[in-house]
Amino acid sequence: MRKLALSDEILLTVDKPARYIGGEIGSIMKDKNKINIRFAMCFPDVYEIGMSHLGIQILYEMLNRMEDVWCERLYSPWTDLDAIMRKKNIPLFALESQDNVRDFDFIGFTLQYEMCYTNILQVLDLAGIPFLAKDRGPEAPIIIGGGPCSYNPEPIADFFDLFYIGEGETRYEELMDLYRKHRGLNPDNPGKDPAEDRSGFDKMAFLREAACLPGFYCPAFYEVSYHEDGRIASFAPTQEGIPAAIQKELVTDLDNAPYPTAPVIPFIRVTQDRMTLEIMRGCIRGCRFCQAGQLYKPLREKSVERLKEYAIKLMKHTGHEEISLSSLSSSDYSKLPELLDFLMEECSKKHVNIALPSLRIDAFSLDVMNKVQDVKKSSLTFAPEAGSQRMRDVINKGLTVEDILGGAREAFLGGWNKVKLYFMLGLPGETEEDIRGIAELANEIAKLYYDTVPKEQRKGKIQITVSTSFFVPKPFTPFQWAPMDPPESFLDKARICMDAVKSQLNQKSIKYNWHEADTSMMEGVFARGDRRLSAVILKAYQKGCFYDAWSEYYHHDVWLECFREEGIDPDFYTIRRREDDEILPWDFISCGVTKSFLLREWHKAQEGMVSPNCRAGCQGCGAASYQVGVCPKRS
Amino acid sequence: MAYKLRIRFSKYAHMIFIGHLDLMRYFQKAIRRAEIDISYSAGFSPHQIMSFAQPLGVGVYSRGEYMDISAESLTSSAQAKDALNAVMAEGVDILSVKLLPEGAKNSMASIVAASYTVTFREGCMPPFDLAETIEGFMAPPTIMMEKETKKGTRSIDLKEHIFELRTGDEPGSLYMLLDASSGGNIKPSLVYEQICSYAGHTPGKFDLLVRREDMFTTDPDAPERFVSLDSIGSDY
Numbered sequence: 001m002r003k004l005a006l007s008d009e010i011l012l013t014v015d016k017p018a019r020y021i022g023g024e025i026g027s028i029m030k031d032k033n034k035i036n037i038r039f040a041m042c043f044p045d046v047y048e049i050g051m052s053h054l055g056i057q058i059l060y061e062m063l064n065r066m067e068d069v070w071c072e073r074l075y076s077p078w079t080d081l082d083a084i085m086r087k088k089n090i091p092l093f094a095l096e097s098q099d100n101v102r103d104f105d106f107i108g109f110t111l112q113y114e115m116c117y118t119n120i121l122q123v124l125d126l127a128g129i130p131f132l133a134k135d136r137g138p139e140a141p142i143i144i145g146g147g148p149c150s151y152n153p154e155p156i157a158d159f160f161d162l163f164y165i166g167e168g169e170t171r172y173e174e175l176m177d178l179y180r181k182h183r184g185l186n187p188d189n190p191g192k193d194p195a196e197d198r199s200g201f202d203k204m205a206f207l208r209e210a211a212c213l214p215g216f217y218c219p220a221f222y223e224v225s226y227h228e229d230g231r232i233a234s235f236a237p238t239q240e241g242i243p244a245a246i247q248k249e250l251v252t253d254l255d256n257a258p259y260p261t262a263p264v265i266p267f268i269r270v271t272q273d274r275m276t277l278e279i280m281r282g283c284i285r286g287c288r289f290c291q292a293g294q295l296y297k298p299l300r301e302k303s304v305e306r307l308k309e310y311a312i313k314l315m316k317h318t319g320h321e322e323i324s325l326s327s328l329s330s331s332d333y334s335k336l337p338e339l340l341d342f343l344m345e346e347c348s349k350k351h352v353n354i355a356l357p358s359l360r361i362d363a364f365s366l367d368v369m370n371k372v373q374d375v376k377k378s379s380l381t382f383a384p385e386a387g388s389q390r391m392r393d394v395i396n397k398g399l400t401v402e403d404i405l406g407g408a409r410e411a412f413l414g415g416w417n418k419v420k421l422y423f424m425l426g427l428p429g430e431t432e433e434d435i436r437g438i439a440e441l442a443n444e445i446a447k448l449y450y451d452t453v454p455k456e457q458r459k460g461k462i463q464i465t466v467s468t469s470f471f472v473p474k475p476f477t478p479f480q481w482a483p484m485d486p487p488e489s490f491l492d493k494a495r496i497c498m499d500a501v502k503s504q505l506n507q508k509s510i511k512y513n514w515h516e517a518d519t520s521m522m523e524g525v526f527a528r529g530d531r532r533l534s535a536v537i538l539k540a541y542q543k544g545c546f547y548d549a550w551s552e553y554y555h556h557d558v559w560l561e562c563f564r565e566e567g568i569d570p571d572f573y574t575i576r577r578r579e580d581d582e583i584l585p586w587d588f589i590s591c592g593v594t595k596s597f598l599l600r601e602w603h604k605a606q607e608g609m610v611s612p613n614c615r616a617g618c619q620g621c622g623a624a625s626y627q628v629g630v631c632p633k634r635s
Numbered sequence: 636m637a638y639k640l641r642i643r644f645s646k647y648a649h650m651i652f653i654g655h656l657d658l659m660r661y662f663q664k665a666i667r668r669a670e671i672d673i674s675y676s677a678g679f680s681p682h683q684i685m686s687f688a689q690p691l692g693v694g695v696y697s698r699g700e701y702m703d704i705s706a707e708s709l710t711s712s713a714q715a716k717d718a719l720n721a722v723m724a725e726g727v728d729i730l731s732v733k734l735l736p737e738g739a740k741n742s743m744a745s746i747v748a749a750s751y752t753v754t755f756r757e758g759c760m761p762p763f764d765l766a767e768t769i770e771g772f773m774a775p776p777t778i779m780m781e782k783e784t785k786k787g788t789r790s791i792d793l794k795e796h797i798f799e800l801r802t803g804d805e806p807g808s809l810y811m812l813l814d815a816s817s818g819g820n821i822k823p824s825l826v827y828e829q830i831c832s833y834a835g836h837t838p839g840k841f842d843l844l845v846r847r848e849d850m851f852t853t854d855p856d857a858p859e860r861f862v863s864l865d866s867i868g869s870d871y
Contacts, residue, residue: 001648001725008756009841012694017652025664025724267653267661267724319664319722350667351675351683374679 002029005093005100006081014081018267019047022073022095026264026317028060029096030070036185037176038104039063040094040141042074043112044119045549050075051264052272054326055147056110059168061260068190069176072096073264074107076119077126079547085126092126102127104141105179109160111149114526115519115549117156120145121541124159131538133161133220138201142179150217151248151295152475152586155526157219158534161207164215165589166249167281167296169257171215178213182206211242215249218242222588224531230572232530232583248295248591252628254281255306261313265320274322274355275314279307279339283328284614284630288396288605289385289424291474292328294593297621299614300629304335308342315350323347324355331360332615340368347372358383361407366414376459379418380411386427387437393608394429396601401441408445412452418463419445425493425514426471426485428605435493439500439510442466446506462506467513468497470520474527475586476593478601481578484524486571490517518556519548524574530585533573536566594622637674637684637705639735640715641742641868646697650726655690661724662702668722671715674705688742688850688864689749689815692822698730699750699849701742701864709734712870733868745852748798748861749815751823752846754808759842763834765809766802772833773800780829793829796821798861812861815850 004011004021011017041059043050050056056073063071072094077085085092091100101107107127109120121131124143130136133143145153146164153163164171180187183201211218221242225233237244251257259278266273282299283292311323323343327333340354347354354372358381359365369378382404386392392399408419423438442464449462470490473479485493494514501512526533539562547553563570578584580599587595597620604611611619614630624631646658653661663683666673675681684705691697710718715732723729739745755761761768772778778793796819799812813821823845831838851861 004649008694011652012841017693018654018657021649021652023649023725025668025722265664267657269657269660315667317668319667321663321667351681353680377679 002098005098006090010081010084010088010090014084015078016047016268019075019078020081020095022098024264024266026260026262027073027096028064028071030064032070032097033191034068035070036068036180036183036187036190037066037070037106038097038099039069039071039106039108040074040101040104041071041108041110042120042123043110044076044116044123045547046078047075047266048268048270051266051270053110053112054276054278055112055168057260057263058258059108059110059172060264062169062258063172065258066173066176068180068185068187070096074101074123076122076547079553082122082126082546091128092123100127101141102129105183107141107143109143109145110147111145111153111156112147113549114149114155114523115554117526117537118541118546118548120156120159121538122546125541131541132158134158136161138198138203142203142206148291148295149526151291151589151591152527152529153217153219154531154585155529155533155537157531158538160219161203162210163217163219164249165217165246165591166215167251168249169251170249171213174213175210175216178209179206182209208239208242214247217246217589219531224585230569232585235583235585235588244588246589248589250592250626250628251281251300252626254300254302259310261310262317263314265318272324273320274324275311275318275320275352276324276326277307277311277314278302278326279330279333280327282629284332285329285398286396286601286611286613286619287385288394288478288601289427289471289474291477294476294598294621295591296328297592297614297623298626298629298631299332301333301335304339304342307339311343311346315346315352320352322353322355325357327357329360330357331362331365337364344368344371361404361411363410366407366410370414375415378416379420379463379465380408380416381420381422382407383422384441385422385424386430386434387423387439387441388434390608391427391430391434391437393610394605395427396605396610398610398613401444404441405444405448408448409452412449412462415459417449417453417459417461418465420465421445421467423466423468424471425468425497426490428471428473428479428482430493432496435496436500438466438468438497439504439512442501442510443504443506446504446509450506462509464506464510465513466497466501466510467515468494469515470517472520472524472527475584476589476591476598478598478605480528480584480598481580481582481602483577484521484574486575487517487521490520516551519551519554521570521574522548522556522559525570526573528585529573532566532568536562536568539566592621592623592626597621637707638709639739639741640704640706641731641733641735641864642702642704642719643730643733643865644697644700644702645728645730646691646695646700646726648726650724651694651696654693655687658691659685659687661727665719665722666704669715669718671704671718672706672708674707686741686743688746689820691847692845694845696844696846697848699847699863699865701746701850703735703741703743709871731865733865734871735868739867740852742850742852742864745867746850746864747814747816747853748812748851750799750848750851751811751813752803752805752808752848753811753823753827754803754805754844754846755842756844759839760807761831761834761836761838761842763836765807768830768834769800769802769809772830773797778829782825793821793826795819797826800826812851 280301282296688701796814803810
């Protein structure tokens with residue numbers, strides 16, 4: 001029987017003790033005597049969020065397929081347990097073995113959003129591991145980061161030994177080989193206790209070689225110099241042989257990449273409490289605000305045969321009552337009708353629900369939704385992102401008013417009367433007219449409902465929910481040069497939008513929600529920040545900031561105070577417009593799409609010119625160099 | 636026609652920290668994995684026909700939990716038990732699967748009593764002699780106390796709800812057979828608090844390790860006052 005790291009008294013005191021006990025179906029136990037490498041894969045947020053993330057489950061599966069590696073899960077303890085652990089000096093533990101992670105060989109952090117950065121420090125702190133890579137000797141675990149935020153790892157560069165740039169499935173085998181070599185571990189004769197003395201381990205020699213593996217970035221081997229005005233003057237390796245540029249890693253054969261068909265099944269209800277079937281990676285749409293759209297290019301589909309096989313295995317192994325398709329734009333999957341037909345048949349046999357991702361609303365998707373959902377309860381989701389056609393052209397969102405109204409008309413005739421609309425405020429070049437366009441579009445949809453559905457057939461009023469978030473420019477998008485709105489102007493814009501909603505004829509049918517501005521600002525700072533921000537993040541953590549992604553724990557005033565104390569102006573990273581030739585902190589990474597392509601798109605955006613999607617016409621973004629997926633093949 | 640099955644299971648190790656609602660969700664998934672032909676309700680989001688005899692408190696162990704399900708077809712007791720055990724997490728064992736006779740009341744409606752073994756965490760043994768104190772505690776004709784309910788406090792005679800109270804077979808333990816009916820359910824911790832109060836001792840919040848041993852109903856045809864919920868059904 002596993003011994004738990006926390007006493008019964010503590011587990012019976014904290015909220016949701018199941019966050020900390022491990023032992024779930026699908027969790028992997030290994031014999032410590034047959035293990036060379038202990039790996040803790042961390043999602044630096046609470047269990048229910050971390051357990052909902054597919055990427056971690058993929059890496060967990062992949063690493064545990066390596067016989068002498070034991071990968072375990074690690075999440076941020078919630079604030080109640082955090083306080084108890086500090087008070088009682090209880091070291092942080094991984095869920096499977098319940099062992100202290102300070103003795104592990106690696107701790108991997110998945111970096112899904114900027115506001116989790118202080119939670120990385122919480123995890124290191126509770127584990128008893130020094131915050132700064134330079135303060136960690138060979139006895140400390142190698143701290144490695146990956147995921148979307150590692151495409152600009154600079155704001156957290158000081159805390160990490162390594163970053164993995166790209167899709168995780170491709171290079172960990174080589175990293176593990178390299179580690180075994182430097183530690184003198186034999187994969188055929190494992191059982192060396194990783195907690196034992198590592199003083200003979202030349203960590204820097206290991207890191208130097210790791211930094212030369214494709215996809216790996218070791219911040220310690222690079223130096224940044226700055227102009228007097230704060231912009232970067234140079235960014236270069238400090239040692240011979242360290243690569244000047246890091247090329248993104250990409251899976252070229254998704255059908256044969258590791259995929260968890262027997263994932264860990266949480267005991268408690270988590271955010272995504274269902275089977276996830278990733279149908280493809282990448283996106284053909286060139287929305288100019290979207291980072292994922294660029295990072296995962298080119299679009300690669302999994303074969304429908306493989307997906308059917310995975311679906312059957314998932315249902316057999318998990319017992320989940322719901323399955324969901326995962327991708328950036330599921331309507332673009334070429335065999336979607338075949339896949340959905342198969343799922344509808346299999347799922348109805350097994351009493352499994354199908355959760356539909358945000359499909360493009362058209363006759364096909366409405367027909368599917370009608371079959372798998374209760375129309376009375378479900379709502380239609382549109383993400384026009386901008387209220388006016390002019391603005392939608394600027395952001396290259398290939399969705400017209402005709403598309404939206406056409407889809408809505410069919411849906412209303414089919415019995416739907418709930419509509420959700422998602423928009424962004426603060427897009428580059430936005431005018432008051434564009435903002436009012438949001439309210440006008442919502443009103444038009446309401447009007448369409450009353451025009452389309454005769455009074456006697458209406459099942460209540462139309463309910464339209466308009467939500468706006470504040471636009472945050474992200475690296476590796478055409479808007480990486482764009483100035484971001486200051487928080488005051490965000491709130492002004494939300495007010496304009498609110499007033500516009502109130503002045504519509506159908507205002508009683510429209511509900512308007514907007515996102516908080518302060519966290520958006522901070523997200524903007526870290527998204528395009530540089531190395532100097534590590535000091536601010538550390539200071540904020542030391543002043544008690546963590547769980548910043550949770551609004552009840554976000555302390556904007558403390559953050560601003562930390563910026564002041566470190567002599568750093570947050571506005572430098574947000575509201576400033578970058579010139580085309582500025583050296584950006586993430587320029588040393590090549591994400592597949594070229595800087596010249598992004599610049600071309602930035603200029604086209606300013607002229608309000610649209611670009612076709614990848615299938616309609618290749619724009620020469622550079623991702624074709626991977627020679628996979630939707631890209632035209634080189635002859 | 637659907638069949639009614641009664642499943643007896645244990646709960647121990649880390650599973651004691653899984654609350655009742657999560658345990659229900661756990662079983663819903665396990666039943667799918669074990670491919671038990673459970674009946675579903677009608678409608679857009681059909682749910683499995685399943686009910687539990689009584690929720691078990693978080694932190695409490697058990698050797699006698701019961702869940703009744705409705706099944707569309709039958710294999711055998713042994714097959715169903717093995718199939719379920721093959722998909723269990725450590726900390727839950729399926730002890731039996733039995734077919735209920737036609738017209739049998741479900742466990743939730745029929746439970747009247749539950750038995751418990753109470754032991755003490757290290758260093759939490761009470762300072763008084765268990766056997767002697769219990770004898771004195773149970774001696775008066777009534778044990779009146781104020782019980783907190785959802786609607787406020789009310790006065791009850793605790794003794795009416797204690798069917799048996801003695802030292803247990805394990806050294807330093809207590810055995811309790813208590814009222815578990817829907818109107819009169821009594822927790823072992825409440826009984827222990829009353830014993831302590833009688834002995835002039837203040838118990839700690841986490842002193843007790845409680846294990847539910849079994850749950851019981853009444854059967855007019857049986858010689859015993861209580862019969863185990865497990866004995867209502869039979870192997871198939």
